[in-house]
Amino acid sequence: MIGVEITGLTVTGPAGTMVQPFDAEIPLGTTLALIGESGSGKTLSAKSLIGLLPRGFKAEGAATVADTPLPVGRDDASWRGVRGRQVALLLQDPFTSLSPVHRCGDQIAWTMEAARGHRMLRRERREAVAARLAEVKLPEHVAEAHPHQLSGGMRQRVAIAAALAADPQLLIADEPTTALDASNQAEILDLLRAIQAERRLSVMLISHDLGLVRGRTDTVLVMQSGVIVERGETSRVLSDPQHPYTRALIDADPVVAARRGSGEAAAVDLDGRPTLTSAQGIVKTFGHRTVLHEVDLSVREGEIVGVVGESGSGKTTLARCIAGLEKEDGGTIDFAGETLAPGRASRTPDQMQIVFQDPYSSLNPMMSIRAILAEALAVAGRGADEVPAMLELVGLPAEIASRRPAELSGGQRQRIAIARALAPRPRLLICDESVSALDVSVQAQILELLSGLREQLGIALLFISHDLAVVRMIADTVVVMRDGRVVEQGDCAQVLTEPAHDYTRLLVAASTRENAPAGAGKD
């Protein structure tokens, strides 16, 4: 018996056909990966299989789960009894996919109660919830916790338990680990793999991350602009891609590059360069919580320093202290030989600038690109006539100046954000997760732009990221942070090949998306 069979599935939206008709099969107990960049139609395809397309979108085609047809393209009422019981959808972000004001146990129990059509008795409910939690390797008392009391990885486990509580046969997982820290990603995927084998589930795994797909999925569909451009066994597609788009994706992927050993920044001779900025013994507390414990860091002229750590490691707070956006509670920050007092007042725009993670929210949507750049140039006493030169510097055509941010792609927006940061001619550029929100191919281009700018302008970069695979593509020196402390730092190539700290070893393994070394990820 075939598990899931999809025939002629297509999605049309207000702007025309978003997903061209395609067929697929997911036999019981196997995983199909649907790969593509943002806007490729992979999420729309997934949502059409559970009847949750956004307003204005319509699905056609047929799909069967264990020979029972799904009501593809029909109204909400037809999906009643199908969602949860035959098909379940696991969302990307466990921080938002659970209700913040309800207990985890209740959220798991609702799925079961919806399937049964009645409320369960208290004892029966407690036992059922405990069994579901045990399946995702969580202790019973998690049922009493609210989501904010759990880590991201634990929340995603709760979400998996809730999604599977009514025993569906098809699980659609939409980027289930993208929002998680490196040490949790592999664990969650391996857990899914184990549950899948146990239950003989069909899984559709949607991802943009080729490294994650390797070894954890059986077949791959590669989607580009709503068209399946390549399909086949995962190992074959990754080792011998036929379509140029698949090849481009693989080449741009920092993880794949890391495995090949090719994704390292060209060595730049930094010996004897003077120190541009240094932070010594930085301490920062928020209320009772200390987020930085006497952190030291230094950046030489023209050096690219990567700071790696998980969310909550203090890497962003450190960057914000250096930029003056937060005031450190202890320690000193020197810049070009002078000590800077905490806060923005003691800093000038030509010392350092920052590029944030999300180019969608860091640019004012009401202003044209010309106005955005002219404003930044005016701060530095430069005229608006330099706007075309700024655009050229970041590799954008001059015509773009008359547009607004909404008319640009994510990569173009981030280029504008970089140009804006460069307007006062800073000597240090701080990039806080500046490529994390971008697709892999765009990510690679922005990284190339940044290292080009370093050569061209001689600026230094403080590059902050949660992903070691990205950092290794650009940084000369790497600083590994955990729980507000620097656990390891040194020459990038050396730290990567001979990590001294357990935690660094874990991150290195995660950067190639291989299984975590046992025990290294535990607190």
Added chain:
Amino acid sequence: MLAARVLGTLAVLLVLSIVIFAMMYMAPGDLVKNLLGNRASNPDTIAAIRAQYHLDEPVVTQYLLWLKGLLTGDLGESIRLQVPVTEAIGARVGITAAMCAIAFAMSVVVAVPLGVISAVRAGGWTDRIGNALSVLGLSAPTFAVGLLLLYVFAYYLPILPVYGGGDGGLDTLRHLILPGITLALGLGAILVKLTRTAMLRELEADYVTFARARGLSERTVRNLALRGAAIPVVTGASLVLTFLVGGTVLAETTFSLPGLGTLLEDSVLFKDIAVVQALTLLVAVVIAVIALLADLAYLLLDPRLRDRIGVDS
């Protein structure tokens, strides 16, 4: 936290009492003339009155005398009504409190469900009617709405009384319907908008999509979203309630209700400082208490906040 809060409120009350006292002192008009009215006066009576109410003392001494009285539990005497301030307020507070309660209850009972339905069926006819009504309610001035209601329900269709507070019990309730609606319209308009926005945001949230994806019924999903939307709605409702407490003067004047609003108005015109002081402080205390209750409601509604300030859930 509570101690800091109480101290802060006390400081605000002190500053407020000084400001109001100074403004009342500087306002034009003469208390003695107001008191004597058309009666003949001679310098002796005037001097006697001035001495009795300490009007000859410097303004600072007058304020300190009032403050001393307050601290010993004596709010002073209403010069206009010739009764203790507590008595003057006590006689009027019931009708104002009842009117506010009716207005608040009506606005919540109508506006919250209307806001929820508007959000669930965004763009539908309920949404459009709700939207039109709330624009109307927000933009129509209280006195104009009051007059319109009087025309329609007391004059053309004489089913409700035109003015006054009634004889107590059900009759008073009947008298408070129109003023209640008048006040409720403005409040309800804000609440509909708030509820709709909060609900729309929750319905877009990932956890609602995930709930649907697990097969939860639409009713359960809606209750989930409403529970999430409760936090901003309670904030809105508490703000609106404080606004209501301050805004009763117009409604009471329009419907000639013997409440605190009209008492305040008359006392200000008469320069009856003791009553004005007591009323302003009363309103300020009520607003502070409402704000405190709203904060306690957050603790009940939001487990994240409970953990942050270390209260056991």
